[in-house]
Amino acid sequence: MALFTFKLPDIGEGISEAEIVGWHIQVGDRVEEDQPIADMMTDKATVEMESPVAGVVVRLAGEPGDQVPIGSMLVEIEVDGEGAVAPSPADETRNAQAPVEPVIAEAAAPDGSGAPAEAGAQGSQVPPLDPGLLPSQQDEVLGQPILASPAVRARAKELGIDLAQVKPAADRIRHADLDAYLLYGAGQGYAPAGRSAKRADETVKVIGMRRRIAENMAASKRHIPHFTYVEEIDVTALEELRAQLNAGRGERPKLTMLPLLIVAICKALPNFPMLNARYDDEAGVVTRHGSVHLGLATQTDAGLMVPVVRDAQDRNIWQLASEIRRLADAARSGKAKSEELSGSTLTLTSLGPLGGMATTPVINRPEVAIIGPNRVIERPVFRGKEVVAAKLMNLSVSCDHRVVDGWDAASFVQAVRKLLEAPAFLFVD
Known part of the structure; x- marks a missing residue:
């Protein structure tokens, strides 16, 4: 095993330092020769840095927004004579998490086949609905009346919305309720038409x-x-x-x-x-x-x-x-x-x-x-x-x-x- 230090090269005349805009790698990642590793900014030009060797990343110079002097350490990479390095823990973690996204997407499907636990708790006695049924036929399966005009029912069918999951703001389901359902989803609670969705505060680093x-x-x-x-x-x-x-x-x-x-x-x-x-x-x-x-x-x-x-x-x-x-x-x-x-x-x-x-x-x-x-x-x-x-x-x-x-x-x-x-x-x- 050997430790290779990749120093930030001279990437522009008169440039003494560059800012880390973003990393393409993390500590523990396996990198190949010529693989992009970081984006560095000088003045108003962004330069993509590439790894000159293959190996495992053991140290990074800093976080996005930090300044790195020309000629100083940007990345340290552990290399060996064979060039064979075992997969990093970060790779294994990402692989293990890879199926999460499609599972979530399936659970949020509008046909109710993968309804979230919260929605199931609210309507645990509701049998699964055949997405091919008309809204009027769905009413019969649910055993309870759903008040909505023919136009609203037709639109709900076109959008793939189960009217049983829609909470009306008044005595019957209207187009505004369908709009709110599309914005907030079933069981999430939504405001009447005319109100905007509340978003969480976000902190963005200026870099x-x-x-x-x-x-x-x-x-x-x-x-x-x-x-x-x-x-x-x-x-x-x-x-x-x-x-x-x-x-x-x-x-x-x-x-x-x-x-x-x-x-x-x-x-x-x-x-x-x-x-x-x-x-x-x-x-x-x-x-x-x-x-x-x-x-x-x-x-x-x-x-x-x-x-x-x-x-x-x-x-x-x-x-x-x-x-x-x-x-x-x-x-x-x-x-x-x-x-x-x-x-x-x-x-x-x-x-x-x-x-x-x-x-x-x-x-x-x-x-x-x-x-x-x-x-x-x-x-x-x-x-x-x-x-x-x-x-x-x-x-x-x-x-x-x-x-x-x-x-x-x-x-x-x-x-x-x-x-x-x-x-x-x-x-x-």
Whole structure:
């Protein structure tokens, strides 16, 4: 037998430590060579660690949320010359517990064949019911009347619900009682319609991506004096153009609003360089960037990530659409590289159809501005003396008031508005 110490390798330039996001193994588990053992986070990139040897895990560096310095012990594994290690106690325990889930599922079956002990105690004299019987025939077997309308009985049959197990809130079983039964089950006791289910308190440790988001947002609000400007934009012509482009796109990706909006932003920014900037408040230096490295706030299962479209000003709408899709897929699958998640000079955040009427997005420090398009809605508007239907969208921009004045922010949004309301100018110099 030999003890192998797997030390956390250097997983990024300038990284001195990484956070344990989650373990794929536990002490006593058998691991094979190249088997995933842990997820480690540096900045906003999560890296999966793999075991370089086969053996039995004898020690772990810590719990999820702990920081591990580069070069220190991550996992200790007991290996032998033969590479044969007996199954661990944890494996045997899991194997022994494996049948529990299907047994529970069978006990909760709606046909009553595996009714829980509590339900059996309440109705121990009730004979087993043939699930093929109609509700009226079930009444006869039970020997007692069940008051319910034909519509309720038909729905109960369709849902596989035994009406004998349903507790009516009043004198007869109604649809609301069936809804409550589906939520709470037989013998559990449920509230009348209109009340919500009570849930137990839950304590969730703030680690990994969620902790990084919390720290970054707190620092942004603590250090940056935000202000937000919102303007309404008529995107009727833009949406018509988008539909025409999509109709003839061929093998190219389907266009959303974002590529067109990015083109407008990139065309307007040269006249407003103070928005495409980063502020080092410790050094007292503002860097105005010539290239637009646009961060795209993307919701993932791990939390909010911001992949970056490099040199957005040099890409056409189809190239932007392809890059947006690629980066979003990489972020959501956890495959985004560290360099794809850093270096943005301006951020665009969109909730898509959930965009709301207006938003006040928080700046992605050390940037000085963030842009948030909101939901497109159709409303009547005046065109001269006529009332017509128009598609309208509010556009929000939050700025760092130490660097960007209100006049500059408003003027920038108005420039973007002109391009979006007359979208032909998006494609001309």
